[in-house]
Amino acid sequence: MRLFLATLVLLAGTIPAGAQWLDRPTPGIPRTPDGKPNLTAPAPRGPDGKPDFTGVWNAPGPASRPDPANLQPWVNDLARQRQQELHKTRPYYQCRPSGPESERYGGWKRVLQTPAAIAILNDDLTYRLVHMDGRQLEANPAPSWMGYSVGRWEGDTLVVESAGFNDKTWVSRYGVSHTEALRITERYRRSDFGHLQVEVTYTDPAAYVKPWGFKLDMALAADTEMLEAVCENSSEHWAGSLSDAANRAVSLPPDVLARYVGVYSGRYGGNTRTIDVSLSGGQLVAKIVGATAVEGGLGATGLDEDAARVLVPQSQTLFDGVGLGYQFVVDDKGVATALVEIHVSGSYAYPRQR
Amino acid sequence: MRLSFAALMLIVGTIPAGAQWLDRPTPGIPRTPGGTPNLTAPAPRGPDGKPDLTGVWNGPVPEPRLDPANAQAWVSDLVGQRQRDYHKSRPSYRCLPSGPEADRFAGWKRVLQTPSAIAILNDDLTYRMIFMDGRELEATPAPSWMGYSVGRWDGDTLVVDSAGFNDKTWLSRYGQPHTEGLRVRERYRRPDFGHLQVEVTYTDPAAYPKPWGFTANMALAADTDMLEAVCERSSEHWAGSLSDAANRAVSVPPDVLARYVGVYTGTYLGIRRSIEVLLSGGQLIAKVVGAAGVDGGETRPLVPQSQTLFEGVGLGYQFIVDDKGVATDVVEIHVSGPYTYSRQRRPR
Numbered sequence: 014m015r016l017f018l019a020t021l022v023l024l025a026g027t028i029p030a031g032a033q034w035l036d037r038p039t040p041g042i043p044r045t046p047d048g049k050p051n052l053t054a055p056a057p058r059g060p061d062g063k064p065d066f067t068g069v070w071n072a073p074g075p076a077s078r079p080d081p082a083n084l085q086p087w088v089n090d091l092a093r094q095r096q097q098e099l100h101k102t103r104p105y106y107q108c109r110p111s112g113p114e115s116e117r118y119g120g121w122k123r124v125l126q127t128p129a130a131i132a133i134l135n136d137d138l139t140y141r142l143v144h145m146d147g148r149q150l151e152a153n154p155a156p157s158w159m160g161y162s163v164g165r166w167e168g169d170t171l172v173v174e175s176a177g178f179n180d181k182t183w184v185s186r187y188g189v190s191h192t193e194a195l196r197i198t199e200r201y202r203r204s205d206f207g208h209l210q211v212e213v214t215y216t217d218p219a220a221y222v223k224p225w226g227f228k229l230d231m232a233l234a235a236d237t238e239m240l241e242a243v244c245e246n247s248s249e250h251w252a253g254s255l256s257d258a259a260n261r262a263v264s265l266p267p268d269v270l271a272r273y274v275g276v277y278s279g280r281y282g283g284n285t286r287t288i289d290v291s292l293s294g295g296q297l298v299a300k301i302v303g304a305t306a307v308e309g310g311l312g313a314t315g316l317d318e319d320a321a322r323v324l325v326p327q328s329q330t331l332f333d334g335v336g337l338g339y340q341f342v343v344d345d346k347g348v349a350t351a352l353v354e355i356h357v358s359g360s361y362a363y364p365r366q367r
Numbered sequence: 368m369r370l371s372f373a374a375l376m377l378i379v380g381t382i383p384a385g386a387q388w389l390d391r392p393t394p395g396i397p398r399t400p401g402g403t404p405n406l407t408a409p410a411p412r413g414p415d416g417k418p419d420l421t422g423v424w425n426g427p428v429p430e431p432r433l434d435p436a437n438a439q440a441w442v443s444d445l446v447g448q449r450q451r452d453y454h455k456s457r458p459s460y461r462c463l464p465s466g467p468e469a470d471r472f473a474g475w476k477r478v479l480q481t482p483s484a485i486a487i488l489n490d491d492l493t494y495r496m497i498f499m500d501g502r503e504l505e506a507t508p509a510p511s512w513m514g515y516s517v518g519r520w521d522g523d524t525l526v527v528d529s530a531g532f533n534d535k536t537w538l539s540r541y542g543q544p545h546t547e548g549l550r551v552r553e554r555y556r557r558p559d560f561g562h563l564q565v566e567v568t569y570t571d572p573a574a575y576p577k578p579w580g581f582t583a584n585m586a587l588a589a590d591t592d593m594l595e596a597v598c599e600r601s602s603e604h605w606a607g608s609l610s611d612a613a614n615r616a617v618s619v620p621p622d623v624l625a626r627y628v629g630v631y632t633g634t635y636l637g638i639r640r641s642i643e644v645l646l647s648g649g650q651l652i653a654k655v656v657g658a659a660g661v662d663g664g665e666t667r668p669l670v671p672q673s674q675t676l677f678e679g680v681g682l683g684y685q686f687i688v689d690d691k692g693v694a695t696d697v698v699e700i701h702v703s704g705p706y707t708y709s710r711q712r713r714p715r
Binding site: 108139154159 | 387388391394395414421462463464477479480481483484486488492493494496500501502504505508509511512513515531594595597599601603
C-alpha cells in the first residue's frame, strides 16, 4: 500500500493564541442601550459629508464562480492546467500578493479613509491605495501586483476604477487568469453603520467574453481587532499533481466503492461539516453538502470549500481527493463507518450518518 | 582556478521602466514663485492642529553601529554566524516583513494620517498602524512581524511606543537580533514642509544592556509617487558561506597582495563609488570609502580563490593586472553584473 498523499492544500494563516486589543471596545461607535454596537445606526460621514468607510471589516469569501462559457479558451486551458497542479502556483500559496483576486475581498481588512486617499489594509500585510485627489488613471501603467486605483463619489457610492495589474495574479482561486489589460470597477456602499457592500466587475476582453463579477457584503468587526496573518511557508515545495494521483491509482470493484456511499458528518475548523460521498460514472465523488456545485471543469476544482472532489483510489480504503486524503474506516463487512479527511493541518474524522 | 561565487548579496527591487503618476505634480503643496515645491514652507497641520505627517517620504539608509560592548554574548555570536552565512536569513532577503529593522526606516514610504490612526505604508507592500485613539499597549501581546504601536503627541512631536514583535526580524541588515521583549520608541518631527526626522530607540535588555538607536532623516518626495517593490525571489536557494570560501582559499604571497593595495573608483548603480583595498594582518581588505564599517558590513576581507580572484563576503573581486602584476582595476562581481573600478594614481 502506498501512502503518498501528495500535496497539502490547506494553508491556514497562523493565528496567535492571545493578541492585542481583541476584546477592546471600539471607541466612538453607536451602541444600543445594553451597550452592544448598534450596527444598524446610520453610516458615519467625514468632514466632507461623504460616507466614511474607516473601520475593520470582515466578510466571507465571495460565493460566485466564473462561468467557463464566459472564459476565452486559453483561460479555461490554463485553469485546467493549474487545477492539475493542485493550484500550487496561486500567488497566495506562494506568499505573493493576491492583487485583484476575488477571494481577497473576503476575510479581514482595515479601511483608513482620508479625503485625498483611502487605504485598504489586508491582514496578510499587503495593502491597496485608492487615490481620491482627482487624478486619472494613466494610459500605460507599469504592471504591478496591486494595480493603480482612483476613486470618485457618485452620491453616497464610492466608485473605484483600477488598472495596471501584472498578469501573475489570479482573479479567483480556481486558477482563472487575467491579462495586464484587466480593468476593475468597484462600487462601495455603506448602507448603515455595520455593513459595507461592494460590487466588483472584471473587464478583460482578451480573457473574458463579457465583463463579470460578484457582490460581497462585509460586516464591521466591532469591539475587536484585526491580526496579522503573514504567509511564511510558500508552496514552492509542494509535490504531486492530479496525474500523479491517477498514475498511482489502483482499481477497485464497484461493489467495494458502493459500500462507501453515504453522508458523513463531523467537525472541521470549529464548524460542522457534512460530506456526501456518491458514486458517479464508476468513480467516488466527495461533496461538501451545502457548497454549490457548478457544471463544467472549473466547479470540480478546488480547494477547501469547493464543491466536489473526485476520489482516486490509492488502496482499498485510501483515496486521493485533489490534494486531500480520504481514508474510509470500515466494519468487518467492509462497510464504511467513518471518513477521515487528511489535511496538512491534521486528520478530521466524520462519522457516517444513518 | 575555481570560480564558484556562491552567494549573491545584492537584492534590488525591480523598478519598472515606466509607471503611473511619476511626473504628476503633487496637488496642494506650497510652491515657490518658480513653481517648484517649497520644501522649507511650514509643516501642514490637520484639523486637530497637530502636524500632519501625510505624504510620500524617502530617506537614506541609517547606519546603526553595533557597539560590541553593548551586546550580550549571544548577540555577538549570532551576528558572527549570520555574517558567515552571508546574511541569507535576513527577513527581507527571504521575502518576509522587515518589522523593526533600522534599514526599513530608509527608502520609500507613504504616511496616511487621521486623528485616530496613522498608517505607514512601505514600498514592499508591508505596512504598520499607529493607533492614536488613546489605547495602551497590552502586557502580553502575541508576537507579530510589525509589532503593535500606539502614538501620542508631545507638543509637535509624535511619540510612538511599540512592542509585541516576534524574534524573527533583525534590528539591522548586519544581523543584530532582538528578543520578543523588544520595545521601540520613535519620535517623529516634521520641522518644515519637506522634512521628517525620526529618532528611534531600541530597548531590549536581554540582548543589549543599554538602549540604543539612530536618527533617520526623510525628505518629502514631491511631484512623484511611490512604486511597488515586491520581493519575489527569496534567498532560500542561496548557497555558500564564508567558511566555504575559506575552504577553497589558496595561498597568495604577500608581495603579490601588496601590488593590489590602492584606491579604486568607478560607478555603481549610477553613483560614484570608491573602494579602498588595504593589506591588514597579511590579508587584503576592501572598504567602501565613506560607508561606515559595521562588523563586516562594508569592510570585506578578501579571501584569495586564485592569484587575482578573491571572494569578499559573497561578492567577487577580480584584480586586473599589468605585465608587472600591479593592479590597474578591480572588478566587483555582483549578481546584477560586474562593475569595474579603475585604480587611482597615488598622490605624489
